[in-house]
Amino acid sequence: MDERDAALDAAHQAARDFLATLPDRPVWPRASVEEMTTALGGPLPQIGRPAPDVIRDLAARADPGLVAIPGGRFFGFVIGGTLPAALAADWLVSAWDQNSGSSAMTTATVALERIAGEWLLEILDLPRGASVGFVTGAQVSNFVCLSVARHALLRRCGWDFTLKGLTGAPAVRLVVGRDRHGSIDRAARFLGLGEADMVVIDSDDDGRMRPDALARTLPDLPDAATIVCLQAGEVHTGAFDPFAELIPIAKSHGAWVHVDGAFGLWAAASPRLHALTWGVDAADSWTTDAHKTLNVPYDCGMAIVRDPADSIAMFRAGGDYLMYTGLDPWDVTPELSRRARGVPVWAALASLGREGVEALVDRLHRNARRLERGLRAIPGVTVVCAPDFTQVMFRLDDDDATQELGRAILREGTAALTGAHWRGRAVLRCSVSSWVTTDDDIDLTLAAIARLTSPAVV
Structure with missing residues (x-):
């Protein structure tokens, strides 16, 4: 126990030292991955060292390869920093070491995630009562939502995916915009869908899917279960698809509508920017990622599905030893064992409040x-x-x-x-x-x- 306390003290001091360098630190790393491999690698030691020494040595040797992502001048990709309450809560998550898949076992962290999900739906103005699954990031969220969509659409077609799998199943068609994020294509590959299963809709000069192009295309598709993927925040331009026009068109053809809003869905939190997301609440599923606009640590995507029954139908594992309670976290994502990644979201929202999120x-x-x-x-x-x-x-x-x-x-x-x-x-x-x-x-x-x-x- 003394060694644990000393290791935590060493980590705390190293973290404070790193954060103190951010105003003057070069934002990009100063060493290549090959140089860092040399500095940190070598043969596995035959004899171990005290944990505090390992932590202090780790911090010193890793320093040249660290990116100043938590600072104010990192504008690469779409990566936020980490709010103080979210950072501290993330430390607690590791210290608590709660396996947060079960509502019967880890009651505190599951309750925190449920509350965070309810707050999230309120802030983003999405249907109350939707399932909110906490996953690693937007990539996995897109995969989760598209998995649920396929399962639900096949069920509507009279096909029991859980029993029969995909062999002989009705075709599933994925309708996407020309300027979609690559995580949609990657999620489709995870599902066994290739480019031949995708229909690409033209977009305008800023990357928004064109309603007239969608309206012309959907009637000409062969008989198939159809998922239409829209976007809240194009990754280059930041443009938002016109949801109020596109979603009714998709729904009129029986399509499931999924919205990839990894960073853009948060515009709904601001009365000044809410118009960017008008109509998005009529979709069937949504992806967002709290480590982006909400500024919590990594490993915190959210897969949101309008009807929790659709999520449960896809992901419930079975096995009575798992102690089901009605709706467990493992019912709405692919994972059974996982950390309580939703707790930093709770802490961020609790520290900011509605007005703080709007101001952010x-x-x-x-x-x-x-x-x-x-x-x-x-x-x-x-x-x-x-x-x-x-x-x-x-x-x-x-x-x-x-x-x-x-x-x-x-x-x-x-x-x-x-x-x-x-x-x-x-x-x-x-x-x-x-x-x-x-x-x-x-x-x-x-x-x-x-x-x-x-x-x-x-």
């Missing part, structure tokens, strides 16, 4: 607009689209120069943002997702971009 979402959007305005003022920079939510995308006139600027920004270290391609052109993407980001962080980032694009540097 509005602040992220305001920071994105400040970044956009500053980029427009830099000679040679073209902002590709104004941010609907938290994504800002820009480029230089030349693709090679755009890509080199992306590499130079990471080398320079002031901020991190990531490259991509949009409509055949190289672009740079900034995802403004961290609660820590200040006006000064935005201004420092803009100054670095201006410095790196100046003729003297280029």
Whole structure:
């Protein structure tokens, strides 16, 4: 027990030391994965060491390879920081060591997750009583929701998937937008669906699925169970599909509607941005990820399904020793054993309250607009689209120069943002997702971009 206390003290001090470096730390890591493998690897020791020594040594040797994601100038991918209450709650989750699949066994953590799910539905203005399954992230959430959708659609067709599996089953068709996130295609592969099972609908210049294209396509599909996948927050532009138009079209053809809202669903929490999600509550399932806009630690996606009976029909495992209580966490996700990953969500929401969540979402959007305005003022920079939510995308006139600027920004270290391609052109993407980001962080980032694009540097 003394060793455990000492190890926890060492970890606490190392965590505080790391967080203290964030204002001045280069945002991108200073060592390659090969260098880190050399620094951290070698033969397995024959004789172990005291736990506190291991922790202090781990923190020291890992430091050059750590990314300043919890800081205010990490704009790569779509990754938030970690709110103080969520970080501390996550420490408790590990210390409590609760296997949170069973309502009969781990009653405290399951109750916390239930409450967090209820709060989540309220904040996102989704149907009360929907099932909320806490999974690792948006990728697994998409897989869970599409699994439930397929099972439910086959049941409507008179096919008992649980008994018969897929051999001889009616065809399932996945209708997707041209600018969907790659996790949809990946989830489809997990389900045994390939490109031939997918129908791609055209989108507008900002990546929104076009209602006229969906309306023309659905009547021409062969007789099949149909899942229509929509998107709340395109990963490059941040654009939202027009749900109020698209969902009635899909429903008129008997389709299940799934919405991938990994970061964008949180716009519903803000009265100023709620219009972006109008009509989204009419869908059948939704994906979101709390480590993005809500700023909790990793390992916290949510798979939301309108009718919990559909989730249970797909995922209930069986086995009387599991002590079923009516609706258990393992009834709505693929996992039996897992950590209490919903507890940091409870802590984040409890610490913020409704007004705090609204303020967080509005602040992220305001920071994105400040970044956009500053980029427009830099000679040679073209902002590709104004941010609907938290994504800002820009480029230089030349693709090679755009890509080199992306590499130079990471080398320079002031901020991190990531490259991509949009409509055949190289672009740079900034995802403004961290609660820590200040006006000064935005201004420092803009100054670095201006410095790196100046003729003297280029």
